[in-house]
């Protein structure tokens with residue numbers, strides 16, 4: 001581990017902040033784990049309902065743990081002389097049996113206290129087992145993809161399609177004796193897929209990010225990238241799902257006991273006590289009321305705690321935990337970015353934008369001196385390979401670059417405001433309201449523990465100041481606008497209960513809820529099948545026209561961009577290598593890298609050739625850029641000057657420029673003169 005100056009994040013050998021390990025001390029003298037617990041504590045205190053729910057659940061758990069010490073009687077001890085005693089406050093009741101007795105004279109309070117032990121132990125064990133299994137499967141499926149992903153996710157689909165009760169009967173009904181382990185196994189198998197789907201979605205998103213690509217480029221092994229880089233960014237959804245799952249499994253365990261598939265008698269689980277009480281409902285209703293209350297209070301406590309903590313684990317808020325530092329007004333920076341008097345200002349004008357990631361191996365310039373304009377209502381397509389900086393460009397514009405990355409230079413003029421220099425509070429009002437962003441994998445952007453309706457309504461209420469009723473109606477209309485056929489069902493669903501295409505439609509509805517002037521889309525369709533991809537592009541185009549929204553569409557697929565973009569910007573190694581109108585870039589590409597991209601598209605029909613895999617060689621090490629043109633090692637036209645001098649952009653036509661020495665007029669004139677001399 002390195003030591004750094006005060007205030008600077010401490011970094012590992014390959015550039016990740018050490019805070020993510022949870023072991024090393026921070027600059028404030030406390031470990032990140034302590035800091036994380038403090039965040040959780042603050043979140044609980046800020047949400048009184050969540051605090052109440054957590055206290056309620058902890059009390060029940062303590063009662064379960066201390067059962068042998070606090071239960072007044074042996075829960076199995078029979079005393080037929082005292083059978084069916086009413087609670088102590090009823091006529092005929094006695095303080096020896098505060099909640100009365102059952103038909104065998106067993107103390108109901110003692111059985112409920114021990115019942116908490118059984119019910120919670122089984123449910124918590126099932127959550128731990130199912131959650132661990134689902135987490136590992138989600139990691140493996142998302143990270144390794146291909147057939148591993150297909151096989152694991154199809155297994156999950158089969159498990160979801162198979163009725164749980166049938167499965168439970170198949171396992172439990174044939175067991176001569178049903179122990180807690182039988183129930184734990186059945187319950188955990190029923191719940192792993194929820195964790196797996198959520199974790200897989202997040203891994204799919206994280207593995208494509210520039211920091212992961214940079215780590216691979218720096219030589220980190222696949223396992224190191226997975227555990228050191230991906231896992232710290234995907235685990236946050238798991239605790240909250242586990243809380244919700246716990247409440248659900250308490251109910252399911254009780255249900256199984258109620259239908260005689262729970263623990264073998266005489267074990268006193270809550271469901272078993274409830275089932276016994278049902279038979280005496282008309283003469284001794286307390287026998288069913290008390291276990292029913294115990295189940296209801298436990299589930300309510302867990303649900304309220306989970307709901308109150310949902311924001312704490314909201315992926316959008318977690319991803320927002322970056323340390324943004326607005327740039328100071330630069331000496332000599334023009335307050336008015338217009339180059340000429342009278343020229344209309346575009347919606348977005350980016351000039352000389354540079355974003356860096358400090359690493360132990362060196363400073364990585366993920367975005368380097370990028371400039372472009374985007375007019376209102378137009379689509380700018382940004383294309384490049386993984387690690388080209390295109391995603392970081394989008395995050396830089398919306399000012400969501402994760403620490404230790406930061407914008408260090410440039411101007412981002414949006415609706416008259418320089419986003420690189422605006423304060424955090426003002427940026428918060430712009431983000432979401434005037435600029436929206438949609439990421440590649442909606443499964444990692446939607447909050448997995450809130451229904452689609454809740455998330456959509458919250459967004460609508462925030463941006464349009466709607467009351468709950470109208471917000472609900474507007475949420476339904478927003479889903480209908482993105483062609484979701486059954487909006488009411490989807491509003492009630494959790495994100496993991498709907499398909500990837502449906503999730504992305506929900507994300508579009510969320511992003512468009514505030515009718516933003518600019519929508520940044522980072523590979524929004526690459527996780528979808530071709531048919532859904534085409535439908536979504538049509539819907540995006542329709543929404544863009546309806547709201548006159550500009551799109552900054554980031555993709556690795558130049559063919560896709562050629563169908564939607566007005567202007568195409570080609571990025572390589574963090575730089576703009578070519579920019580022009582769609583027709584200029586597609587029909588008359590001037591940069592060898594753009595030409596290689598287009599050639600690769602033409603070869604896509606050849607088996608074994610991916611669109612970008614067909615370009616020979618690899619991008620340069622981002623932490624160790626060689627001098628000269630970054631494309632030189634892969635360029636078929638490279639010249640001696642290319643490995644020495646980084647080419648400047650050359651305007652080749654109105655609105656069309658490319659950074660290549662081949663286009664340098666002075667160089668071309670020199671070559672022409674040399675040719676003429678050699679001919680003579």
Ligand code: SF4
Pocket residue numbers: 591592593629630631632633635636637638639642647659660661662
């Ligand atoms: S500057 Fe040289 S190496 Fe770079 S793209 Fe142009 S010809 Fe190729």
